[in-house]
Amino acid sequence: MLELVDLHVAYGNIRALRGISMRVESGELVALIGSNGAGKSTTLKAISGLLRPTSGRILFEGEDISRASTDRIVSLGISQCPEGRRVFARLTVRENLLLGGITRPMSEVRSDLASTTELFPRLGERMGQVAGTLSGGEQQMLAIGRALMSRPRLLILDEPSLGLAPLMVERIFEVIDGLKDRGLTMLLVEQNVHHALDSADRAYVLETGTITLEGPADMLRHDPEVEHSYLGR
Amino acid sequence: MDVYVIQQIVNALSAGSLYALMAVGLALIFGILRLINFAHGDVMMVAAYLAAFSLFAGLPLPVALGIMVGGTVLIGLAIERIAYRPIRGGPEVAMLLTSFAVGQILQNGTLLLTRLASQPIQIAFPTPDVLQGVVAIGRVTIPKVNVVGFGSGMVILVGVMLFLTRTRTGLSMHAAADDLPAAQLVGIRINRVVAAAFALSAALASVAGLLYASQAGQINPYLGFTPVLKAFIAAVIGGFGSIPGAVVGAYALGFLEVIPTALGGIADILPVGAVSPEIDDLLRTIFPSALGSYRDAIVFLFLILMLLFRPNGILGGGAREDVP
Numbered sequence: 059m060l061e062l063v064d065l066h067v068a069y070g071n072i073r074a075l076r077g078i079s080m081r082v083e084s085g086e087l088v089a090l091i092g093s094n095g096a097g098k099s100t101t102l103k104a105i106s107g108l109l110r111p112t113s114g115r116i117l118f119e120g121e122d123i124s125r126a127s128t129d130r131i132v133s134l135g136i137s138q139c140p141e142g143r144r145v146f147a148r149l150t151v152r153e154n155l156l157l158g159g160i161t162r163p164m165s166e167v168r169s170d171l172a173s174t175t176e177l178f179p180r181l182g183e184r185m186g187q188v189a190g191t192l193s194g195g196e197q198q199m200l201a202i203g204r205a206l207m208s209r210p211r212l213l214i215l216d217e218p219s220l221g222l223a224p225l226m227v228e229r230i231f232e233v234i235d236g237l238k239d240r241g242l243t244m245l246l247v248e249q250n251v252h253h254a255l256d257s258a259d260r261a262y263v264l265e266t267g268t269i270t271l272e273g274p275a276d277m278l279r280h281d282p283e284v285e286h287s288y289l290g291r
Numbered sequence: 292m293d294v295y296v297i298q299q300i301v302n303a304l305s306a307g308s309l310y311a312l313m314a315v316g317l318a319l320i321f322g323i324l325r326l327i328n329f330a331h332g333d334v335m336m337v338a339a340y341l342a343a344f345s346l347f348a349g350l351p352l353p354v355a356l357g358i359m360v361g362g363t364v365l366i367g368l369a370i371e372r373i374a375y376r377p378i379r380g381g382p383e384v385a386m387l388l389t390s391f392a393v394g395q396i397l398q399n400g401t402l403l404l405t406r407l408a409s410q411p412i413q414i415a416f417p418t419p420d421v422l423q424g425v426v427a428i429g430r431v432t433i434p435k436v437n438v439v440g441f442g443s444g445m446v447i448l449v450g451v452m453l454f455l456t457r458t459r460t461g462l463s464m465h466a467a468a469d470d471l472p473a474a475q476l477v478g479i480r481i482n483r484v485v486a487a488a489f490a491l492s493a494a495l496a497s498v499a500g501l502l503y504a505s506q507a508g509q510i511n512p513y514l515g516f517t518p519v520l521k522a523f524i525a526a527v528i529g530g531f532g533s534i535p536g537a538v539v540g541a542y543a544l545g546f547l548e549v550i551p552t553a554l555g556g557i558a559d560i561l562p563v564g565a566v567s568p569e570i571d572d573l574l575r576t577i578f579p580s581a582l583g584s585y586r587d588a589i590v591f592l593f594l595i596l597m598l599l600f601r602p603n604g605i606l607g608g609g610a611r612e613d614v615p
Contacts, residue, residue, distance in 0.1 A: 106476060128475045128476065129478040131478075132476075133478060144476075145473075146465065146469040146470060156459075156462065157466050160463065160477055
C-alpha cells in the first residue's frame, strides 16, 4: 500500500534520511522504531508532504506522492496523528472532529461523528468542551479520532503514548489493536518499543537516517541488539 | 443633559464600530500568521479612493460600493500573494517590515494615480446621501453616518462571528490560528485559508474606509495611519489575536475616547442652579472644557496602564499558552 524507495531527506546540509526503503502492506500494522534523532519524524513528515525529499520516491497505491501537497495526500487516504497530540486547543471536541473530515463532504463527516464517539465514548460525553481543557489521554483519543474522520486507508500514529500515564498507555494500545482488528492499515512510530512490537506485524529499526534492521515483530523482539538498545534487557 | 449624553454615546458606538471593523481584520491575520499587518490602514485608504472615483464617475451607489469592496478584496489578495506568502513563517520582524513596505507602496501608488488624474492630494469625499445629514429623535440630533456606521458595523460583525464559528472555512481559520502544522496535517488548505482571511479582512477595511471618509468629508493618501493605529490599540486592549477581544477592545476604545470630551463639557450641561457656584467652579477646574483635546494622551495613558496591569487584554485572561 505504501512504499518508500531509497528516500533521502536533508535539512540544509544535514542529511536526515540517507536512502531508506520500507513498505506497509494493506491490513498491516508496521512499527518504526529508533532513538531520538534517528529520522522517524522526518520520515513521517516526508510521507505527509510537510517535507520534500531530496531524492527517492514515496508510492501510495502505486502513485508517487513525494511531491504532492498535504491536503492532496490526506484526500488520497493517508492521515497522520501528530506527535504531541496537537489538538486545536481553543476549539471544541466536536469542531476538532469536524475539521478532521475537512477533505470530505460535510454531510458524510457529520454522520461519522457517531462512529467515532462509539470508539471513544469519553469524547462523546465531552463534545461541547474546549479541547485544551481535556486531559492528556483524552486529547490523544481526540487526536486519533480527528485523524480517523478523514476515513484514512493508512493511519500514521506518531508517538501516541508519549507522556501518558501507564493506564492510559494501555488504553491507547487497546484502541490501536481494535483498529487493527477492523482491518485498518497503520504505521506506528513509538518510543514504547515493548508495546509497539507486541501490537505490530512487522517493524523497521531506524538509526541515523538508515534502516538497520527489519523483519517480523516477533523476530525483532528477540533480536539481541533490539533487546539491548530498545528493550533494556 | 440627556441629549448631550446620548450624543456622546452614539459617537462612542460609531467610532467603536469603525475600530472594530479594522481591529477584527488585524486580529484575523495576526491569529494565523503572527503578522501585524500595518498596511491594513492603507488598504482602507485605497477603499475610500475606489469609492470616491467610482462616485465621481457617476456610477450608481450600489455599483460604486461593489467596486469598492471587490477592488479592495482583490488588492488584499494580491498583497498576500505577492508580499506576504513568500516570507510566511519567517521572522516576525521581517513580516512587520514587509507590512510597512506594502503600506508605503499603497500610499505612493495612490499619490501617483491622483497626480496622473490631475487631482490635488486632498480631495473632497463625495459622501453618499444616505450618509449625509442628521437624524433627529426629539431634541437629539445625530449625524446619519454615525447611525449607519454603528448599525452596519454591528450587522457585519455579527455576520463575521457567525461565519467564523459556523462554517468550515471559519473553523479552518480558527484551526490554522491554533496550530498551523496540525491544521495542515488534517488536510486544511493553508493557502486558501490565509487568502480567505486576507479577503475578509480587506472587505471589512473597505467598509471602514467608506465610513471614515464619509465622517471626515475628505480623503488623502495618508488617512490610513490613525485608524490602523487605533485599531491596533483596540486589539491590544481587547487581547491581541482574539476576534471577540478585538470587538470588545474597539468599543471600549470608542467609549474611552469620548470620556474626556464628555467630562470637559460636564459643567455646561448641568441645569442652571443644580449645583452651588463653588461646585460649578470646582467642576470647571477639574474638567476644563479643553479636556477633549487631550483625548489621545488619555487613550495612550490607558493603553500603558493596560499593558502594565493586564497585558493579555480584557478578554485575554491568564497566559494563553498552547497546550503541548
